[in-house]
Amino acid sequence: MSNVIETRGLTRRYGSTVALHPTDLTLEKDMIHGLLGRNGAGKTTLMSIITAQEWPSGGEVRVFGQHPHENEQVLPKICFVREDQKYPDDAKAHHAFNAASQAFPNWDWELCHRLCEDFAVPKKTRVKKMSRGQRSAVAVIIGIASRAEVTFFDEPYMGLDAVARKVFYDRLLEDYAQHPRTIVLSSHLIDEIAHLIENVVLIDRGRIVLDEPAESLRDRAVTLMGRAEAVNEITAGREVLAHEALGRMVRTTVMGALTDEERQRVRELDLDMVPVSLQELVVHLTTSGTHTAAQTTAEEADR
Numbered sequence: 001m002s003n004v005i006e007t008r009g010l011t012r013r014y015g016s017t018v019a020l021h022p023t024d025l026t027l028e029k030d031m032i033h034g035l036l037g038r039n040g041a042g043k044t045t046l047m048s049i050i051t052a053q054e055w056p057s058g059g060e061v062r063v064f065g066q067h068p069h070e071n072e073q074v075l076p077k078i079c080f081v082r083e084d085q086k087y088p089d090d091a092k093a094h095h096a097f098n099a100a101s102q103a104f105p106n107w108d109w110e111l112c113h114r115l116c117e118d119f120a121v122p123k124k125t126r127v128k129k130m131s132r133g134q135r136s137a138v139a140v141i142i143g144i145a146s147r148a149e150v151t152f153f154d155e156p157y158m159g160l161d162a163v164a165r166k167v168f169y170d171r172l173l174e175d176y177a178q179h180p181r182t183i184v185l186s187s188h189l190i191d192e193i194a195h196l197i198e199n200v201v202l203i204d205r206g207r208i209v210l211d212e213p214a215e216s217l218r219d220r221a222v223t224l225m226g227r228a229e230a231v232n233e234i235t236a237g238r239e240v241l242a243h244e245a246l247g248r249m250v251r252t253t254v255m256g257a258l259t260d261e262e263r264q265r266v267r268e269l270d271l272d273m274v275p276v277s278l279q280e281l282v283v284h285l286t287t288s289g290t291h292t293a294a295q296t297t298a299e300e301a302d303r
């Protein structure tokens with residue numbers, strides 16, 4: 001196992017707002033990491049510092065073992081794709097692709113052209129005049145075709161419709177399978193990207209609250225469906241994440257894995273059992289407490 005990104009005690013303050021509390025994070029090489037969290041949790045801040053687009057207030061970050069800021073050896077290996085990407089006023093898509101092809105040594109023109117067809121990117125329109133979805137398409141094409149060793153996607157696909165998002169997920173996964181690299185995806189559409197993510201990093205109010213392989217999260221909670229009395233027999237005394245009644249039937253999600261005996265009883269009671277969805281788990285882990293990072297003051301951080 002080798003780590004491509006490491007942060008130690010990384011912090012970021014904006015005036016009295018603590019966007020990032022001291023953060024220790026290591027991200028494994030050649031893996032798709034999901035960076036999840038509520039609005040204002042600190043995702044963009046963390047990604048901006050790791051990709052050297054912002055300076056930290058304290059602590060340190062290393063990418064490929066080196067400080068990324070103003071580092072010409074490291075920066076060509078990092079691609080950061082974000083929704084609010086700025087382009088020069090008169091730039092058309094091919095200008096943006098040309099610039100990217102010069103910035104990223106692994107750039108693949110053939111892949112870029114194929115993706116332009118897939119997303120139906122209008123080549124003659126200035127990027128500034130494109131629809132939000134078309135601009136997002138330009139950004140994700142750069143993210144995929146750059147084949148950068150470390151690629152961050154900060155919700156650049158939010159403007160894409162459902163069909164185009166599926167194209168993005170499929171093409172990203174296909175290309176990743178052939179050219180493994182480290183990818184960090186940040187998204188609010190958690191269930192949509194759940195099948196892509198191999199490792200889940202959850203950030204809440206500037207703190208990492210979960211950093212775990214997606215596979216092991218399956219045992220964190222379980223959803224049972226069936227007759228109310230039968231479901232209650234298994235779920236009694238457990239922490240309930242979600243509960244839904246549909247006539248005499250219920251659908252209840254509880255924390256913790258079931259024992260072998262409980263699984264046997266689930267079969268006897270003829271209940272349906274499914275692993276918890278990533279979205280349900282994330283919602284549960286990030287809804288305790290209602291204050292936002294903006295309300296967390298620098299004084300609190302010093303305590």
Ligand SMILES: Nc1ncnc2c1ncn2[C@@H]1O[C@H](COP(=O)(O)OP(=O)(O)OP(=O)(O)O)[C@@H](O)[C@H]1O
Nearest residue numbers: 014019037038039040041042043044045046293294
């Ligand atoms: N330039 C800035 N000046 C002041 N405060 C900022 C700045 N950038 C971010 N913040 C604050 O830092 C906190 C974290 O913001 P950040 O953009 O990193 O969150 P996020 O998780 O990416 O949110 P979202 O999902 O809404 O994009 C927020 O409270 C935000 O208001």
